[in-house]
Amino acid sequence: MHFAIYLPVAKTAVNVFLLVGLGGIVGFLSGLFGVGGGFLMTPILIMIGIPPTVAAASDSNQIVAASASGTYAHARAGSVDFKMGVLLLLGGIAGGGAGVWLIKLLLKLGEANFFITITYVVLLGFVGTYMFFESLGALRRKQRPFVEATVDRPSVYARFMRSLPFKTTFPRSSVTLSALMPVILGLLVGVLAAIMGVGGGFIMLPVMIYLLRMPMHVVVGTSLFQILFTCMNVTILQSYVNHTVDLVLALLLLVGSVIGAQVGARVSKRLKADQLKILMAIIVLLVMGKMLLDLILPPEFLLTYKGGH
Amino acid sequence: MRQLRLRVRLLCMYAAAWAIAPGVAFAALEETPRAVIQLVPEEVEANLFFNGAKVEVQGTVLPGYEVAILCGGKASHLALRRKGKVWGVLWMSVGDVAFDHIPSLYLLNTSAPLAGLAPPAVLEQLGIGYPALAALAGQDGEEQPFFQELVKIKEKEGIFAVHEGAVKLVPGAGGIRQVRAECALPSTVPMEGYEVQLFGFKEGNGELLCSKSMEVTQVGLARFMSSLVEGRPLLHGVFAVIVAVAAGLLTGLVFGGSSKKPH
Numbered sequence: 001m002h003f004a005i006y007l008p009v010a011k012t013a014v015n016v017f018l019l020v021g022l023g024g025i026v027g028f029l030s031g032l033f034g035v036g037g038g039f040l041m042t043p044i045l046i047m048i049g050i051p052p053t054v055a056a057a058s059d060s061n062q063i064v065a066a067s068a069s070g071t072y073a074h075a076r077a078g079s080v081d082f083k084m085g086v087l088l089l090l091g092g093i094a095g096g097g098a099g100v101w102l103i104k105l106l107l108k109l110g111e112a113n114f115f116i117t118i119t120y121v122v123l124l125g126f127v128g129t130y131m132f133f134e135s136l137g138a139l140r141r142k143q144r145p146f147v148e149a150t151v152d153r154p155s156v157y158a159r160f161m162r163s164l165p166f167k168t169t170f171p172r173s174s175v176t177l178s179a180l181m182p183v184i185l186g187l188l189v190g191v192l193a194a195i196m197g198v199g200g201g202f203i204m205l206p207v208m209i210y211l212l213r214m215p216m217h218v219v220v221g222t223s224l225f226q227i228l229f230t231c232m233n234v235t236i237l238q239s240y241v242n243h244t245v246d247l248v249l250a251l252l253l254l255v256g257s258v259i260g261a262q263v264g265a266r267v268s269k270r271l272k273a274d275q276l277k278i279l280m281a282i283i284v285l286l287v288m289g290k291m292l293l294d295l296i297l298p299p300e301f302l303l304t305y306k307g308g309h
Numbered sequence: 310m311r312q313l314r315l316r317v318r319l320l321c322m323y324a325a326a327w328a329i330a331p332g333v334a335f336a337a338l339e340e341t342p343r344a345v346i347q348l349v350p351e352e353v354e355a356n357l358f359f360n361g362a363k364v365e366v367q368g369t370v371l372p373g374y375e376v377a378i379l380c381g382g383k384a385s386h387l388a389l390r391r392k393g394k395v396w397g398v399l400w401m402s403v404g405d406v407a408f409d410h411i412p413s414l415y416l417l418n419t420s421a422p423l424a425g426l427a428p429p430a431v432l433e434q435l436g437i438g439y440p441a442l443a444a445l446a447g448q449d450g451e452e453q454p455f456f457q458e459l460v461k462i463k464e465k466e467g468i469f470a471v472h473e474g475a476v477k478l479v480p481g482a483g484g485i486r487q488v489r490a491e492c493a494l495p496s497t498v499p500m501e502g503y504e505v506q507l508f509g510f511k512e513g514n515g516e517l518l519c520s521k522s523m524e525v526t527q528v529g530l531a532r533f534m535s536s537l538v539e540g541r542p543l544l545h546g547v548f549a550v551i552v553a554v555a556a557g558l559l560t561g562l563v564f565g566g567s568s569k570k571p572h
Contacts, residue, residue, distance in 0.1 A: 069558070
């Protein structure tokens with residue numbers, strides 16, 4: 001293989017341009033949608049021969065760079081709600097810890113793995129389909145943006161939100177709600193993300209849109225801000241506990257991803273809210289489809305190494 | 310009379326020489342090693358541009374032998390996740406499979422098909438061929454399919470390979486044959502010491518004729534990076550995060566000049 005570089009922690013050689021290009025594509029998605037892209041990057045890295053544990057840990061390191069790049073771009077454009085982001089982050093960190101503990105408990109119950117995966121696939125399928133048709137309808141009708149349309153609707157959920165204490169205003173998102181909401185929702189996403197072993201960006205997006213009722217462009221920037229800190233934490237922990245962060249691998253990926261994230265953030269700003277939402281719905285459905293295919297199609301090998309996503 | 314004595318003495322010496330000659334010749338033959346090998350190179354260095362390496366095995370073997378050259382690593386216990394169907398539809402991890410004595414590297418080259426070298430029991434005793442490895446790993450009988458899966462994974466990584474007929478035996482002076490083979494180390498080769506062994510097979514029997522050690526080590530920046538990860542993991546993690554954040558912000562600054570407010 002020409003232009004191959006040896007990765008000292010992964011202990012394998014990989015084509016330099018393949019890594020930079022891969023970083024570019026995933027970084028673009030990250031800047032566009034506000035997701036980390038681990039769901040895409042980690043399996044591809046494993047496919048090209050990186051050990052699963054090193055792939056997942058080094059990808060976290062790369063996401064730090066892409067999300068820092070994306071957060072910076074969105075922050076300059078005023079589309080990061082730092083107040084909401086910090087509250088979500090607090091919940092997310094607590095949820096991550098609870099999720100790790102919960103998974104140990106569930107695994108003792110036997111087929112926990114099966115039920116967790118199925119629940120996740122069903123959840124993604126439901127959320128993705130809802131988002132898709134909701135934004136498709138909005139695009140067809142050329143109505144006002146979703147956020148304004150739904151806030152007026154007096155639903156049980158809206159009444160529940162109004163009844164919660166510690167109300168505060170989030171000027172950047174133009175919403176007033178209980179400070180407990182982002183903490184609780186962040187906690188739930190954190191639990192789910194820890195159980196599934198993925199970053200959880202694409203669960204956080206619908207949560208922000210539908211449950212916190214944040215405007216689309218603030219959603220992307222705030223999601224990136226939260227991902228930045230989550231992945232910083234994961235990278236340091238993975239390096240300290242498991243020694244699985246390959247800096248050479250992460251550097252090559254981030255060369256592509258920081259540029260991709262900038263391009264993605266610019267494209268994101270040019271898209272209309274419903275256009276962006278329908279693309280997000282497609283991404284969520286693609287992730288769901290990939291997980292479903294992984295479950296249904298016979299695997300290449302009947303054995304897998306331990307670790308990874 | 311004196312001449313007669315001299316002739317008798319010479320005759321005795323001649324007879325004695327004839328008597329001991331086969332023994333001397335045999336001793337000379339015994340001293341000649343039955344096989345010798347050299348490795349080029351004996352030490353493989355992995356820097357940041359390491360993309361696997363080819364190690365040439367050169368040597369000689371006495372006539373009449375077929376040979377197997379094994380480049381093998383340390384054996385250890387290995388546990389993997391086993392995939393199976395849940396509810397008859399979905400493929401998921403359903404448990405663990407453990408293997409004993411799985412070498413970190415197993416590159417086998419032979420001068421003839423494995424079946425023609427020796428009976429299976431002899432090959433198994435010497436650890437030559439996958440069936441022998443399966444027996445060592447405690448994976449025979451019903452568990453054999455999992456061992457075959459492991460071999461498929463390791464072969465894809467380039468860590469396991471069996472090339473029958475890949476050793477060249479070239480006739481040389483005095484009937485001694487030149488041995489030529491190549492061990493293709495993949496870039497995934499673990500950084501450790503290896504043993505290259507030459508086994509000889511004759512008339513259904515087999516034995517280890519000679520071996521040579523080989524070392525694969527990381528050097529330069531690759532070595533520095535792995536020693537940082539192993540020796541100072543927290544510092545490495547913090548450094549990795551700082552580099553990533555700096556790279557992200559720097560790109561943001563470079564690209565950030567024309568940022569517009571969202572609509």
